[in-house]
Amino acid sequence: MIILFLFIIISLPRKKSGRRRRVLARRVTRKRYTKVGRKGGYQKIHYVEGVAHKFCSNPNGTCPKLKPLSEFNRRSSAKTGHQDDCRECQNIRNRATNPDRLREQLIEGSTNRRLRGLVTRGKDEKLDIKAIFKRFENKCFNCDEELDINAEKGSGEYELDHTCSIYYWWPLTTNTATLLCGKGKNKCNGKKNRKWPSEFYNKEKLRSLSELTGIDLEIISGGPVMCPDTVETFTSNMEKFISQWKKEKGGQEFMAKEFAKLKKHTGIEVPNELWKE
Ligand SMILES: [Zn+2]
Ligand SMILES: [Zn+2]
CATH class of the missing domain: 3.30.60 (Wheat Germ Agglutinin (Isolectin 2); domain 1)
Known part of the structure; x- marks a missing residue:
């Protein structure tokens, strides 16, 4: 009995020393945490x-x-x-959901382009690419890179930018197109994308762009403006365009977005009963 008691006394301090103590300390560190955020959440x-x-x-x-x-x-x-x-x-998770999302975005993008085209297409002309190259002296308007007019279509050598984006209903015409170098992220057309000219070019560039395209300096220097011509085409024949859009898959979503845009930028309101199903 005495021996057992002595043994316990001797072994007690040992428990807290050396390796054992370090293990204990680590366990304590492992348990430590801080709470972030509000109580409950x-x-x-x-x-x-x-x-x-x-x-x-x-x-x-x-x-x-x-x-x-x-x-x-x-x-x-x-x-x-x-x-x-x-x-x-x-x-x-992304691998599982992205293919669908990407496909949806692509379909949505091409639907919008096609449906928007119904109202702008009448204004798109067969482009005179030679005339555009001549006007821009065979160079990218933004970076002055020499561009080859004979490059294969889709090679990304050059792109014809709407100048004022199709998103705001501006058509692509020989007179108003801007010649830019190709599509990639660090090429000028890729960088400009749907940006309004004033968001992309400096003042000097804007002045020269206005001279080259004949678009009012005031229009390209300010915030985005919807193409007055196309808006006029639409408003003078609203029922016709709406009935075309109604027949299309995705037409309701398309009209909801476009009419909200129209209202925001021009104040023109398309009555719901004309288009909403
Ligand atoms: Zn995980
Ligand atoms: Zn360029």
Whole structure:
């Protein structure tokens, strides 16, 4: 009995010393966390050996694992400053949903172009590419890169920009087109995209663009304006265009967007009973 008592006394301090103490300390660190966000909706940032971790919120069950914050994409609006699910889970999710989303965007883009074309097409002409190249001296209007008029179509060597975007119902014509270098992200046409000229060119460029295209300097220097000609074509024959759009798949969504745009930029309101189903 005495021997047992002595043994316990001797072994007690040993429990807290050396390796054992370090393991204990680590366990304590592992448990430490801070709460971020408001009470009720807070999230925990855990510290594993001094490194901030959080749980992945992936609902599919393969996570959630406590992972270092560096494995989460940043999202400044989130309480933790990071996405709820980890990059790995996000990638899996994106792979599963993106093909559809991309396809939808493409279909939507081409539908809009086609339906918008019903009202602008009458104004699109067969382009005189030679005349456009001559006017721009065979150079990209924005960066002065020499462009080859004989380049294969679709090679991305050059693009004819609407100058004022089709998004605002401006047609593509020989007189008003801008010659730009190709499509890629760092090529001028890719960079300009649907931007209004004033959002893309400086004042000097705008002046010369106005001279080259005959578009009023005031129009291209200000904010986006809808093409007055096309708007006039539409308003003078509203029923005809609406009945064409109504027959098209996606026509309702298209009209909702275009008529909201028309109202915002011109104040013209298309009565709901004319088009809404
Ligand atoms: Zn995950
Ligand atoms: Zn260029």
